[in-house]
Amino acid sequence: MRKLIPGADDAPALGLVQVAPRIRVLALRTPTLPPAAHTNVYLVGPSQGPVAVVDPGSPYPDQQAILDTILAELPISRVLLTHHHGDHVGGAAALAAHRGVPIAAHPATARRLDDIIEVTELIEDGDEIDGTIAVHTPGHAEGHLCFEIDDASIAGDMVAGVGTILIDPSEGDMALYLASLERMRARTPTTLLPAHGPPIRDGHAKLTEYLAHRRMREQRVLDALVAAGAGATTDVLLSVVYADTPRMLWPLAERSLLAHLAKLVHEDHARYDAAGGRWSR
Numbered sequence: 060m061r062k063l064i065p066g067a068d069d070a071p072a073l074g075l076v077q078v079a080p081r082i083r084v085l086a087l088r089t090p091t092l093p094p095a096a097h098t099n100v101y102l103v104g105p106s107q108g109p110v111a112v113v114d115p116g117s118p119y120p121d122q123q124a125i126l127d128t129i130l131a132e133l134p135i136s137r138v139l140l141t142h143h144h145g146d147h148v149g150g151a152a153a154l155a156a157h158r159g160v161p162i163a164a165h166p167a168t169a170r171r172l173d174d175i176i177e178v179t180e181l182i183e184d185g186d187e188i189d190g191t192i193a194v195h196t197p198g199h200a201e202g203h204l205c206f207e208i209d210d211a212s213i214a215g216d217m218v219a220g221v222g223t224i225l226i227d228p229s230e231g232d233m234a235l236y237l238a239s240l241e242r243m244r245a246r247t248p249t250t251l252l253p254a255h256g257p258p259i260r261d262g263h264a265k266l267t268e269y270l271a272h273r274r275m276r277e278q279r280v281l282d283a284l285v286a287a288g289a290g291a292t293t294d295v296l297l298s299v300v301y302a303d304t305p306r307m308l309w310p311l312a313e314r315s316l317l318a319h320l321a322k323l324v325h326e327d328h329a330r331y332d333a334a335g336g337r338w339s340r
């Protein structure tokens with residue numbers, strides 16, 4: 060039975076759902092970041108195929124079996140990856156081997172997956188592939204791609220229909236992420252098809268909201284640095300900048316805070332005293 064507590068899980072539709080002309084989606088259970096519990100697999104192409112399979116991310120045999128059954132009657136052109144994270148690539152190698160098709164991704168994604176998954180086709184910004192246009196959108200991940208078809212964009216982890224997008228400073232880049240959001244908005248997609256959660260039908264408004272939210276947070280970091288005067292530790296900044304965020308989310312919020320601080324340091328708007336462990340203007 061479905062849980063009825065809002066936000067308890069992402070409760071996706073079961074089975075294959077048409078979300079745009081030539082795009083269908085199937086949500087499969089994956090080890091992903093709560094509250095999301097599924098990753099969307101998008102099938103791109105005509106109803107009788109051939110289809111490209113975007114982000115077959117589930118490592119679980121029962122979920123892979125569901126996808127295999129749905130794909131059994133359909134010719135497949137290839138597996139397309141938006142980026143290298145485990146909840147996007149977990150079923151890619153098994154599907155590609157089973158069906159004898161290539162795996163295609165951005166070169167930076169291929170490097171990240173080296174020794175894990177063999178990416179056999181490289182996709183660069185602007186390439187046309189399977190009737191889509193690949194758009195390089197680094198920030199959440201260095202090799203992140205969106206795949207545009209008409210006025211829809213398969214958006215991977217650039218936006219989320221459920222939960223939020225984590226920019227982790229160990230491999231993400233806040234400045235690049237904001238620039239990629241700007242670029243996506245300038246391309247005016249009507250529909251954003253995220254990897255987690257339902258389609259976002261007013262893509263322009265959602266991208267504007269994301270940009271405003273991140274800029275609000277950056278301003279709060281700057282304000283907290285000014286208020287701190289001689290300097291503040293990461294923990295103190297976290298408690299001020301994310302005062303509106305439930306404490307259970309602070310470990311993730313800290314990653315975002317550090318991504319914001321890295322951007323500000325790079326832009327010469329903040330400094331870090333490693334000896335004292337303090338951030339200041």
Ligand SMILES: [Zn+2]
Pocket residue numbers: 142144199200216
């Ligand atoms: Zn990701």
